[in-house]
Amino acid sequence: MYTTELLENRYPCRTDFIRILYCMVSKSEENFPSAIYISGHTGTGKTAIVKDFLNIHAECENNRTVLVNCVECYTTKILYEHILEELVLGGTRCDNFKEFVEILRQAKNVEQSGFVVALDNADRLRDMDNNILPSLLRLQEFTGLNICVLLISQIPLEKYYCKTGVSEVISLYTPQYTKVETLKILSGSFENTVHMLKCRINDNCDAKVQRNQLVIVEQITQEFYNNYLNIFLSVFYKACRDVPELKITASKCFFTYMEPVLNGNVELSDVARLWRNIAVPLRSSLSQVYMRFDKVESEMLSNHNLEGNLADNSLRKLARAFELPFYGKYLLIAAFLASHNSANQDKRLFVKHHGKQRKRLQSVNAKAKVAEKMSSSLGPKSFSLDRLLAIFYAILDEKVGLTCNLLSQISTLVHLKLLGFVSGENNVMDGSARLQCTVGLEFILYIGKVVGFNVYQYLCDFA
Amino acid sequence: MPDDSEEILKTRKFLKERLQTDYSTFRGHENERDNIRQLLQRTAEMGESNSMLLIGPRGSGKTTLVNAVLTDLMKNKDFIQNTLIVHLNGNLHTDDRLALKSVTVQMQLENATDGKVFGSFSENLAFLLACLKAGNKRSKSVVFILDEFDLFCAHHNQTLLYNLFDVSQSAQAPICVLGVTCRLDVIELLEKRVKSRFSHRQVFIFPNAEDFDEYVKLFAELLTIPSEKQLKELADRVGTLKHLQSSELTFHRSHFQPSKYKFSKKYMEAWNKHIAELIKTPSVVKSLQALFDFDVSQAFLKIFIFRLVCQMQTSLSIAEQITAEQITQLTAIYEMDEKVELLCGLSVLELCLIIAIKHHSEIYDRDPFNFEIIFSRFHKFAKVSSTMQGIERPVALKAFEHLRNMEIILPLTATTCKVQKEFEMHKMVLTYGQINQAVQRYQALPTEVQQWSQSSLI
Numbered sequence: 001m002y003t004t005e006l007l008e009n010r011y012p013c014r015t016d017f018i019r020i021l022y023c024m025v026s027k028s029e030e031n032f033p034s035a036i037y038i039s040g041h042t043g044t045g046k047t048a049i050v051k052d053f054l055n056i057h058a059e060c061e062n063n064r065t066v067l068v069n070c071v072e073c074y075t076t077k078i079l080y081e082h083i084l085e086e087l088v089l090g091g092t093r094c095d096n097f098k099e100f101v102e103i104l105r106q107a108k109n110v111e112q113s114g115f116v117v118a119l120d121n122a123d124r125l126r127d128m129d130n131n132i133l134p135s136l137l138r139l140q141e142f143t144g145l146n147i148c149v150l151l152i153s154q155i156p157l158e159k160y161y162c163k164t165g166v167s168e169v170i171s172l173y174t175p176q177y178t179k180v181e182t183l184k185i186l187s188g189s190f191e192n193t194v195h196m197l198k199c200r201i202n203d204n205c206d207a208k209v210q211r212n213q214l215v216i217v218e219q220i221t222q223e224f225y226n227n228y229l230n231i232f233l234s235v236f237y238k239a240c241r242d243v244p245e246l247k248i249t250a251s252k253c254f255f256t257y258m259e260p261v262l263n264g265n266v267e268l269s270d271v272a273r274l275w276r277n278i279a280v281p282l283r284s285s286l287s288q289v290y291m292r293f294d295k296v297e298s299e300m301l302s303n304h305n306l307e308g309n310l311a312d313n314s315l316r317k318l319a320r321a322f323e324l325p326f327y328g329k330y331l332l333i334a335a336f337l338a339s340h341n342s343a344n345q346d347k348r349l350f351v352k353h354h355g356k357q358r359k360r361l362q363s364v365n366a367k368a369k370v371a372e373k374m375s376s377s378l379g380p381k382s383f384s385l386d387r388l389l390a391i392f393y394a395i396l397d398e399k400v401g402l403t404c405n406l407l408s409q410i411s412t413l414v415h416l417k418l419l420g421f422v423s424g425e426n427n428v429m430d431g432s433a434r435l436q437c438t439v440g441l442e443f444i445l446y447i448g449k450v451v452g453f454n455v456y457q458y459l460c461d462f463a
Numbered sequence: 464m465p466d467d468s469e470e471i472l473k474t475r476k477f478l479k480e481r482l483q484t485d486y487s488t489f490r491g492h493e494n495e496r497d498n499i500r501q502l503l504q505r506t507a508e509m510g511e512s513n514s515m516l517l518i519g520p521r522g523s524g525k526t527t528l529v530n531a532v533l534t535d536l537m538k539n540k541d542f543i544q545n546t547l548i549v550h551l552n553g554n555l556h557t558d559d560r561l562a563l564k565s566v567t568v569q570m571q572l573e574n575a576t577d578g579k580v581f582g583s584f585s586e587n588l589a590f591l592l593a594c595l596k597a598g599n600k601r602s603k604s605v606v607f608i609l610d611e612f613d614l615f616c617a618h619h620n621q622t623l624l625y626n627l628f629d630v631s632q633s634a635q636a637p638i639c640v641l642g643v644t645c646r647l648d649v650i651e652l653l654e655k656r657v658k659s660r661f662s663h664r665q666v667f668i669f670p671n672a673e674d675f676d677e678y679v680k681l682f683a684e685l686l687t688i689p690s691e692k693q694l695k696e697l698a699d700r701v702g703t704l705k706h707l708q709s710s711e712l713t714f715h716r717s718h719f720q721p722s723k724y725k726f727s728k729k730y731m732e733a734w735n736k737h738i739a740e741l742i743k744t745p746s747v748v749k750s751l752q753a754l755f756d757f758d759v760s761q762a763f764l765k766i767f768i769f770r771l772v773c774q775m776q777t778s779l780s781i782a783e784q785i786t787a788e789q790i791t792q793l794t795a796i797y798e799m800d801e802k803v804e805l806l807c808g809l810s811v812l813e814l815c816l817i818i819a820i821k822h823h824s825e826i827y828d829r830d831p832f833n834f835e836i837i838f839s840r841f842h843k844f845a846k847v848s849s850t851m852q853g854i855e856r857p858v859a860l861k862a863f864e865h866l867r868n869m870e871i872i873l874p875l876t877a878t879t880c881k882v883q884k885e886f887e888m889h890k891m892v893l894t895y896g897q898i899n900q901a902v903q904r905y906q907a908l909p910t911e912v913q914q915w916s917q918s919s920l921i
Contacts, residue, residue: 023773031483041808098555131554144713156801165521168762176808238811287855377835379886
């Protein structure tokens with residue numbers, strides 16, 4: 001029972017899972033099940049628990065264990081050799097499953113003990129040879145060893161069923177942590193966070209300020225931290241339930257939360273003012289969750305009061321950063337128009353005297369588009385180089401010659417990933433290459449504003 | 464009671480071992496069993512050649528049946544002397560070259576073939592069979608057991624099958640080909656020239672789907688401790704397995720050894736009484752009925768019992784060991800819908816995207832969708848809602864990708880880097896019922912989200 005207690009302390013709220021795992025795969029003198037399938041959301045402790053469990057397992061009892069990540073082992077040969085290296089000790093060559101089984105069978109003669117093979121990201125097994133999954137599930141039968149295969153993956157077991165089915169597997173599900181459990185786990189990192197805060201303060205140079213701040217840090221209690229976590233979760237929990245991610249973000253935001261206290265602006269007990277201070281930074285870091293931009297975040301936190309719309313702002317910054325030349329901007333707009341308008345509308349949009357259009361019921365119906373069928377939601381379509389240049393000359397008022405300087409702008413745009421090749425990358429010269437514009441409407445609107453061009457006027461969806 | 468705890472430990476070990484490695488106890492299907500035994504016996508004694516297919520769904524006990532027949536035949540001295548058993552598995556022997564190599568090894572003819580060059584596959588096989596004849600007036604008969612027979616049909620030109628069936632048709636050497644498969648249409652997979660050489664002897668075994676009482680009886684049998692006499696009988700039967708000489712078959716090496724165990728009579732009676740009472744409990748019968756409705760195969764039941772036995776603890780007395788509550792709890796696991804569980808573990812944002820997908824699918828009759836479409840639908844809702852405001856595009860995109868990683872939504876075509884990920888078309892692999900169930904079961908779901916899931920009007 002020593003093992004389970006150790007693991008339960010290390011992984012709170014996973015008692016049931018650890019107990020079940022322990023009672024099935026622990027004593028090598030009793031038979032192991034042939035395969036266990038462990039599934040559940042990311043960040044619910046599947047791999048971490050199994051890894052620790054196997055380590056303890058290998059130390060305490062005379063067992064051989066191995067944990068393999070199927071992403072690392074991208075061919076079956078690497079997978080087999082990796083497993084064998086740990087299980088039978090000593091590098092061996094192994095090309096196919098037959099040899100793999102053969103080598104394991106010989107291991108029986110060496111000693112009588114239990115073997116555990118854990119495969120992380122087991123969904124990748126589906127991309128390997130057809131025989132590998134059914135064979136792994138029957139490894140115990142094939143080798144005659146007391147061997148257990150643990151498969152760890154995010155997706156449910158039913159996604160594996162192949163044509164003739166696979167043998168029965170025990171499947172274990174690790175449920176997502178509830179809000180209470182999440183809070184409990186996060187509050188477990190209280191001491192760690194405070195320690196990090198102290199380290200941060202020690203990095204500051206001024207000795208007097210340092211002393212003052214350290215005194216304040218000493219006053220932080222678990223209750224205070226839990227209060228903070230409640231505030232934190234009230235913002236984050238709806239968008240993210242991934243505990244590792246929450247853990248990182250929580251400790252990061254805690255420094256911002258503590259800043260006014262450390263500066264002496266706000267009392268530690270004044271929760272209401274602290275909340276007012278943290279609300280905006282929390283919301284802005286919510287837009288960064290999973291991204292882990294370290295620098296950008298601090299930048300954003302500093303000017304969050306100035307401008308409300310963060311996304312818009314960063315887009316503008318991006319557009320400015322490219323510093324496209326004048327014709328380059330027009331080429332990009334032309335590319336966008338070519339991507340988002342159908343070719344048969346070109347005449348009407350860009351030719352001055354396009355003649356009178358006869359209104360027919362069919363065309364009226366075609367115009368009555370729903371949002372889902374608009375090009376902005378279906379994505380850009382491809383266009384040829386000729387069409388791009390034609391639109392470019394149509395929307396540009398002045399006359400420019402078709403020089404190589406102009407054409408090189410197109411390749412610049414491709415290099416900047418603002419345009420992308422769809423096909424015919426290698427034969428640009430004969431005109432069969434097709435491109436598409438990869439930037440969104442907001443970006444183009446901004447560019448259009450810079451050069452004084454109304455993009456809406458030339459979009460079929462908005463006309 | 465200290466002596467009891469030791470016995471319980473022993474019981475757990477015994478039950479586990481019997482469930483996992485009792486490869487040769489086969490129940491029921493007497494006719495089929497006789498059929499196969501006679502076939503193998505005739506091959507061994509009369510030198511007849513034959514071919515046969517054993518067909519049945521997964522977990523119905525095909526391999527166990529073959530093992531049981533072999534165990535029976537091991538009593539027969541004549542059979543041991545006269546036959547070689549060659550076992551091939553379609554999952555292990557993935558091509559004919561590997562299979563032939565394995566056949567050579569199993570016939571212990573590596574020395575004979577060493578350094579020889581063969582023109583064709585059939586020459587090689589003919590040589591192997593001829594070797595058996597040499598020096599003896601009567602050739603040894605060979606029993607070929609082909610597990611996962613359907614996979615051999617996918618080999619190039621079906622060379623192995625063609626040659627084996629060909630030999631079994633012509634009177635070259637007495638061989639018996641026994642194919643084991645779970646595909647009912649396996650005959651259709653055979654090429655014409657292979658099919659015509661096959662004897663078309665097929666044996667089907669299907670698990671008994673009518674008799675629930677039998678199922679309960681089996682459940683009790685797998686949990687009870689046999690008496691000393693029964694143990695001895697078992698040990699005698701298993702004892703003959705040591706005559707089986709095969710490097711490829713492993714079941715006889717790791718087979719469960721009843722002779723290792725001995726239980727005190729008093730304890731055994733107490734335990735068996737506990738089990739007998741257990742199966743009379745109404746809640747247990749109900750659970751078993753539910754299991755029986757899911758899957759009638761023995762393999763399924765064995766896994767279920769294994770999980771039960773795992774929960775035995777030495778610190779408790781017999782009466783507390785395998786309880787009705789444990790059985791109902793374990794049955795509940797089988798009844799749960801994994802996808803609904805998965806949905807309940809999503810964040811509110813991810814669930815909102817699922818609801819948006821649901822609305823889209825309902826309106827457009829399950830048309831495919833991309834992130835843009837779903838996000839704009841979600842955005843309309845988020846603008847007027849009080850809880851979901853302030854969700855930025857990149858966060859929503861991340862949530863969308865998470866759904867894709869969980870394979871709740873699948874891309875229509877294999878990924879091409881030509882399409883931007885916001886515009887890649889996906890389809891949903893959930894039913895509306897599953898989504899509704901998840902919305903109802905989700906803890907602390909904002910009321911407005913719940914209302915939105917009922918109606919797409921905002």
